[in-house]
Every structure is written in C-alpha cells, then in structure tokens.
Amino acid sequence: MIQRVAILGAGAVGGYFVWGLSEKLGKNLWVIAKGERKERLEREGLTINGEIFHFPVKTPEEAAGADLLLVATKYGALEESLEDIAAVVGKNTIVLSLLNGVDSEEIIGERIGREHMLYSIMKIASERRGREILFNGETTPGLFYGEPGASVPTERCLEVAQVLEGTPLHYHISPDIERDIWYKFALNVSQNAALWTLRTVLIDALKLLHPYMPFITEEIFCTLQSEEESIMISRWPVYTEERSFSGEEKAIETIKEAVRGIRNIRTEMNVAPSRKASVYVVSGDEEILNTFTEGKLFFASLAYANEVFMQKDKSGIAQDAVSVVIPGATLYIPFAELVDIAQEIERLEKEQKRLEGELNRVNGMLSNERFISKAPEAKIAEEKEKLAKYTAMMEQVKSRLAQLQK
Secondary structure: OOOOEEEEOOOHHHHHHHHHHHHHHHHHEEEEOOHHHHHHHHHHOEEEOOEEEOOOEEOOOOOOOEEEEEEOOOHHHHHHHHHHHHHHEEEEEEEEEOOOOOOHHHHHHHHHOHHHEEEEEEEOOEEEEOOEEEEOOOOOOEEEEEOOOOOOOOHHHHHHHHHHOOOOOOEEEOOOHHHHHHHHHHHHHHHHHHHHHHHHHHHHHHHHHOOOOHHHHHHHHHHHOOOOOOHHHOOOOOOOHHHOOHHHHHHHHHHHHHHHHHHHHHHHOOOOOOOOEEEEEEOOOHHHHHHHHHOHHHHHHHOOEEEEEEEOOOOOOOOOOEEEEEOOEEEEEOHHHHOOHHHHHHHHHHHHHHHHHHHHHHHHHHOOHHHHHHOOHHHHHHHHHHHHHHHHHHHHHHHHHHHHOO
C-alpha cells in the first residue's frame, strides 16, 4: 500500500501533484531538494494558482524508502538526478517518470532496476509568473500511466490509483502506455518543427516585404527575434540547399495519395469515419514501405485505420479486400471491416427493389407511344438519361450482392 509519496522536481508538473495531493497526504507528501533550493522551499513553499503550499522538504537520503517517487525534473537534468533517484528508491518503491521524451524510463530503470518503473506521461498546460505556478486544474488532462505490455490494470497501477482517488488530480490507466508515450513524443516533435518552420518563413517573408512596408515589418521583426538588431541591416534571404526537402516532399505526396484514395473508396461505400479498419500497404519498394512505417501514426489517423501493416506481398490478405492503387504500392482494406455484411446485403436488396420500381416506371413511359408522341423532346431525353443511370446503378447493385452472397 502506498502511503509516502516523494516528488523530485518542483516545477509545473511537480507543482500539479503538490496542489492535488497536499490535502490528502499531509506530512506524507515530500518534495526532494538539496542546498539552497531546499532552504528556499522550506522558507517560501510553492505558490500555485494563488495559494501557498508548505510541505516537508527532504534530501534524497532523508526520503529513502518512499513508496512512490514522482520524477518531475527537466529531461536535460535527468542524468545528474540519477544518483538522487537511486538514493530515494527502496526495495518496493514505485517510480513514475513524468518527463517528456521516450527513453527516461529506460535511463532510470538501468540505474535502479526496471522492476521499479511504471511508464507514464503528463499532459498539462501551465505558465510561470515569477515563482508562481498557474494552471487550470479542471481542464488539465493530467496523468496517463500503465504497465508496459499489460492491457489491463495491474496491482501496482491500482495502488497508484488509490493514492490519486478522491483528489482533484486527473488520472487515467492506459491499456497501451508505450503507444501513448510515442504518440505524445511525435506530437511534440511535430509541433516544435511546425513552430520553427512558421517562424523561419515569417522572418524571411518580412525581409522580402520590408522595402514596401518598412515600419510594420521592422516592428514585427524586432518583436519576433533577437538574433539581428534591425530588419534594415539583416541578411537578405538566399536559397540554401539544406532547405530543399525533396525526399520529405515525395514522402508526404505518397501519404496524401494513399489517404485520398482510402477516403474516396470509403465515401463511395458510405462508410462512416468513426468505423475504423485495418490497412495493408503492399509494395516491393523498400522506400515506400519505410515512408508508411515512419508516418504510421499520422497515416492511421488520417486514413481512419485502427492498424496499419506494411508487407511486400498479398499474403494473409482476404480475397474480398477493397484495394486502392497509388504509384508504387497497393493498399488493401478487408471488406468485412468496412461494412456489416448482413446489413449491407439488406441495404442493397432494398436498393435493388427501389431501382426495379424506377426502371419499370421509366421503361413504361418510354414504351408508351402516346408519351413519346406528345412529350417535349427535353422530357424524353431526361427519361432516357434516367434509364441509363438506373440501369448502371442496378448492375452495380447486382454485382455487389453477388460478391457478398458468395
């Protein structure tokens, strides 16, 4: 049973747990610090959302044997924190690493033993005003944690949940925590890359606009960056080969073609976006397979896929799978995953009956000599177009029914 909880790192993430656990745990909630930082925290506490929190501040040695250790340092400070972590961890200590990145659990586990680790991520939006930590406790998604390789909560996961239960903290036991960690990492990387691209493009665009809009571009330029003193004496944008991403452009175009093809086929089959299906990418081109492997998370989301498989041939793919052809590859979606076959047969039979009625009506009109002799040519042409349309639709419906009823 978890009774004593220690927090290493009293920033925004550590502060979130101080805010949420102080009332429930009281003196059994410790913050780990040394030297001047320890003295300051003992003297001033932490100011969180306008409230000052005081708590026991212990050195790593004084906190030895804590039941639960929450590591909330910055990722860059992890290496120098390993000895402090090792000093806190006892035989039965559970450790949650709340750092960004994908390898902090492995780094800590190598030092203290992987049996102590529960994998986790934090989702929190916060800001600092001086030494005050600010966040919205109601909208913060909070802690996501789980046992790697376990799709159901383990005993250790439930022990942590008991500590968090009855507090304002938000927590979720994940059935696939490793996937969640990688997804957050990919999202963070993408956001950072997007911000760099946006900033770089905007700065270069300001330089190009400066001769025509000198004052406003100067103001925005000086606010946006601090590397160059003034836009008037900044370097003029020049072409550089390192900013030509032809390989990445080609990969994105491949993904776009695949997503477009899958969405078109799903629309034709009237498949709702909420209905997920497996997608098999078949190609003999290693480069294309690597493109889908590297972009698997994003492709799966855009193509409404629950699983994406990359392979060099059609082995293991059902014969009735729907196919989408793109340059260099073919994508297959098992038909049974797209539609409920029994419901689809019922729908097609109703559609067949409706089309039979329409065809009987149109054929009746076009075979009626009185109609042909008296109706305007435009009306006759319209009915002939309907006949051709309904005939084609009937052929498609019969073909689909024959395929489903095999």
